[in-house]
Amino acid sequence: MEGISILNGKYAVSMDMYPLQDKNYNMVYKFYDNLKEGRFTTTKCTDCGARSFPPRIICPECLSENMEWVDLPSEGTVLVVAEQEAGVPLGFQAPLIHAHVDLGGELTYLGRVQNCKAGELKEGDKVKLVVIPIEPVPADGKKGAVIQHERVFFAFEKVK
């Protein structure tokens, strides 16, 4: 027997390293819909013009609810790299390469760089956003049915 029998086949939000993306669970699901089409996007306030990241439903500058979706640069420059061998969370591979990335001067982000060996990534290198499939969420449907909510997420890769 493996694991705790009561949990077999069960999904627990509290153990999910990724966000719930379906529109049943959040109001910025369009980010993930856009991501599925290869677009890296966020929200911008149509009243005051403030561009936020992460995406919002309310502008943190003027509290307007009038938001539009805009594209962000999907290529960037590495500012600094950290290579993690120890304590890598379950579900991520060691070495876990973290990079502080400058996305076209518009945004900096602490992102994960995949398919990258230790010592391979340096300050000044170019990285690009890649969309990755992740495990779907099995949600309770009617009459015992299980609905699979498909998901994607993103990471970065070195431009070679």
Next chain:
Amino acid sequence: MDRNVCIIGGGMSHWGIRQASARDMFQEAGKACFNDIPGLSNKDVDGLIVASAFTERSCFQTHLAPLVAEYLGIKPKNICARVELLCASGSSGIILAYGLIKSGIADVVMITGGEKLFTPQKWEVFYSELGTGDHDWDGSQGLGLPPPFFSMVAQRHMKLYGTTEEQLAMVSVKNRRNGLNNPKGQYQKAITLEEALNARHVVAPLKLFDCCPVTDGAAAVILACEEKAKEYTDKPLVYIKGVGQATVNNMSANMPSMTTWEALKIAGNQAYSKAGVKPSDIDVAQTHDCFTISEIIESEDLGFCEKGEGGLFVQEGRSDYGGDVAINTDGGLLSCGHPFGGTGIRQGIEIMKQLRGDAARQVEGARTGLTHNLSGLSAAHTVLVYGRDI
């Protein structure tokens, strides 16, 4: 009503890898705290604040404050609640109790904080760390345990200001030596500069002794209005003089600077101005040395030295006993360990003892002290100024 507020006693459980549950350690900490104030009984406490961040994740226990009250025989009537601000949960509890007492809502409040982080399988706490930043945007990139972030902070500080790995190591050598002053801390073993420099990397350039460990433990203090403080203790009175708590960003994308901690400068200035003191008035400080680079930046952004000179500050002994301001006199997080909710309370205990004059190793004549916590990926900062004079 606007009353003076005193810290009248404190104590802690043993910290480290404990064969004990959270509730065991809260009992030990509470008992140690009551032992420090012989004139006060658990029945005299009219408020309880419990500080714990991971209680739901590593103990499967919410609604923690009534549980702790029951175990400690406290029957609070003015406040009985838990507070959470990750690594600054304990200091947050002290600030809230201070406000309640100052305003007359409560008279005698215990603040106890702690964590049980060692669970039967080691991966669990590392995994739970994914929830400490913005889970959906930073945690999902694998950013959980803090060493990768603070490695970047160190690299940037070294590049900008010429800070060296030796200077980082000097912080751990000082704090591990000071850790000999706290028999309940996780380590009572001094290290040499060579040992620090030759230790294995955790995340380069940070090595083993540059990082605080994972820790089980709890601590407790009692605050009281000045009138009650005089009734319950004949030790010198230590006042809370000023507090500040600030955040300017949470998610990594909104961080203004890795090497200048804006929220720390704001929190520090708030605490200094409310206390009517300046950085040069601080005789002894407990700052949040989760990593050696943290203490270096904190000595700069708290105004103990100029920006960029934090490395030199430790190298010249200015943060040691006999220097400008003795920092982390009981070993800090690097030696005592860091059970999140317990840390701010441990810091308060050490400052209280230093100002009362009964610390294990005394900063001679100390009259004004400071505690500082950072929490998250340097996302929030909490500063308290304590003093013998109000």
